[in-house]
Amino acid sequence: MPENHIATIGKFSVGKGKPVLVQTMYDSPIPHSPKEQDALLRRLGTLNAMGCDIIRFSYPSDDDHQAFSFLCKHSPMPVVADIHFDYKLALAAIECGCQKIRINPGNIGSRWKVDEVVKSAKDHGIAIRIGLNSGSLPKGSEPMHLLMVHSALEYLAWFEQAGFTNSVVSLKASDVETTYQANLLFSEQSGYPLHLGVTEAGSVVSSVTRSTWTLGRLLNQGIGNTIRISITGDIETEVQAGVELLRTLNMRTGGIRIVSCPRCGRHSFDSQGFLQSVEKDLLTIDKDLTVAIMGCQVNGPGEASHADIAITGIGKSVFLYEKGVLSKEVTVEGAKQALLEAVSNAK
Incomplete structure (x- = not known):
């Protein structure tokens, strides 16, 4: 059996034996005006009351630094910064006080840039999610689910060489069987926590159907530690669907x-x-x-x-x-x- 790893995301411990958490991603740019920020915090409070545990935001520019710092300080749940391409944005988001960052080491650039991000995350005591989608992987001739797993294991090895183990992995595809097989294989080879989701799953009916079929099978085998039901629609519906899936599987009570x-x-x-x-x-x-x-x-x-x-x-x-x-x-x-x-x- 692979060694079990527990990740820390704000107040939560994530991993085998811990409650499965529900996550969503904010659907608009980070607001800058006090009035809009107050409205955002009220909305986050509603999402949290509905059962959302973690909220992710895009951090596309340092123009958002002050607003994102305010958000990280006042959010009722841990905040994740979603970073692509620019390692300096990852460093800036960490300085803002987020509790986790999501990166794809393959599109951050040189290995030394990834090492800088890992060092900063370690110094600040926050988690990193290695987020791999089928559309943003290194080129390879092997089947997609194998390429996803092998890439994730390689990146985890980089992190471990830097003395960092506060990691979560996500392996997502729009194809449900690729997603299922990738997460199943990864769980057999690694004990790091998994964030589950089917990416680009469509509107409410198609997304809930595809996500329930894929995530339900994995969760029922004890695979998966956080989940997102990705819907082209309201994020409140994402949270409702995620909570309902966990209740249906007897993994969450109350409400x-x-x-x-x-x-x-x-x-x-x-x-x-x-x-x-x-x-x-x-x-x-x-x-x-x-x-x-x-x-x-x-x-x-x-x-x-x-x-x-x-x-x-x-x-x-x-x-x-x-x-x-x-x-x-x-x-x-x-x-x-x-x-x-x-x-x-x-x-």
Whole structure:
């Protein structure tokens, strides 16, 4: 068995035997104005409440130095700087106070430049993720998954020669089988933590499908320590999908579990619209509860009896259930407030 390595990312220990963490990447440039920075910190707080553990930002220019320093200091979760091509940007991001940097040593340049980044990370006590995507690898004749693994092992050897072991590796491709085979093979040859993801996976449906199939199989074998569900869409959806995957695999507990019915021709209450209006609020509540949202008389009362809190619409009436017992009838307009109050008061 390969030697087990534990990486430290801010307050988190990452590796075998530690909880699997959810990560996303911020979808806009780093804001510079105080008003925009306050809005960013509020958004990060919401992501953190939804279950996001680590946030990654692009650091493309030293023009962002002051704003990024502020972000690293005030973020509610560890901040990762994403660096490409210029080793000086990696050194600057480390000086800003980030807890981890992501680099591809193959596009940073000469070996001495990589060594400078590793030395600085070691001096500052932060982690490095060796991020290898199928589109940015050295040229080689071997199959893609082998090239990814062999490149990662070579870069890790560079780091170890510099006395650095606070490393995480990611091996991502848009092809799910390449991603799966690369991570499976790497886990057989190295005990360094793995960040899992399928890169460029598309919109919500395609990304969640591809990512669940690939990451689920790996996680179920004990492979993978942090994850990102990469979606062409809202990063809040990325976090929701990542958390839900871990809950489905019984790797994370707590938080609201939502049970809701698909809308059909029998519906007399717009469960679909109601869920959209209340879902974000529910996902930021740290209570281990099941909440059911049902739209007709067929499954509504039955599901309500199994949920901690439930809203069921029948005809023009909407009913609130608590612990399977009918609590009260509410109006359609007042249903959201009634549900959130019931969840807030639940023990």
